[in-house]
Amino acid sequence: MLVQPYLFFEGRCEEALEFYKKALGAQVTMLMRNKDNPEPEGNKMQMPPGTENKVMHCEFKIGETTLMCSDGFCRGASAFQGFSLAISVADAAQARKAFDALSEGGKVDMPLAKTFFSESFGMLTDKFGIGWMLQTTPK
Template sequence: MQVQPYLFFEGRCEEAIEFYRKTLGAETDMLMRYKDGPEPTPDCQMPPGSENKVMHASLRIGESTVMASDGRCSGKSSFQGFSLSFKAPDDASAARTFAALGEGGQVQMPLAKTFFASSFGMVADRFGVSWMVIVEP
């Protein structure tokens, strides 16, 4: 059994995919645009001009899969009540990843040594997704 996060970027999915490709080495396993899907049903109308937006994407980050979409293209993403955890192999990698994720974002807890990790910090990226970066002892 697996639990996989599914993130809705409400119109910025392609930008997020590129950001995670650069910062985390994410690889796109699958990407489908709204124009590639079947005709929309009346209760699932998309805003005009959204045909090239991402209906579904599957990203591989290391050994993990993260799924993503532009959702209803509302322009109002809300990532609250959860964090994605990134386990770095060493402190130098953690520092690089933390800094890259924080570009245009907001540090919630600076990366530092803690009683449970040689490095741990929390940062919200430019899309509002909260990340915990950790190097286990």
């Protein structure tokens, strides 16, 4: 069994992918657009007109983790609630770099700082509404 996050960016998927490439070195491993659907008539998901070039399905890697995403129904407003993506890095410098990059245009929920369980730990919500928790891996 494998559990993987699937993120729906409601029309902002490519913007999010570019942001995560810059912020975290994300690598897109597969991308399919709505126009690439081999069975558009048989698809139960009816897409709004003008969304042919939007992302139907994408897989990307951040470090060793594969995430999946799409533009969803292109409704314009994503609602990411009740979860955060957690990143563990080797040292405080890596944590700071990733934290600062992800928080650009977003909101810091808990500043990156030393805690009783980690040399560096912080929480933020990025500009797409994704919650992130960053920490150094305990040694």
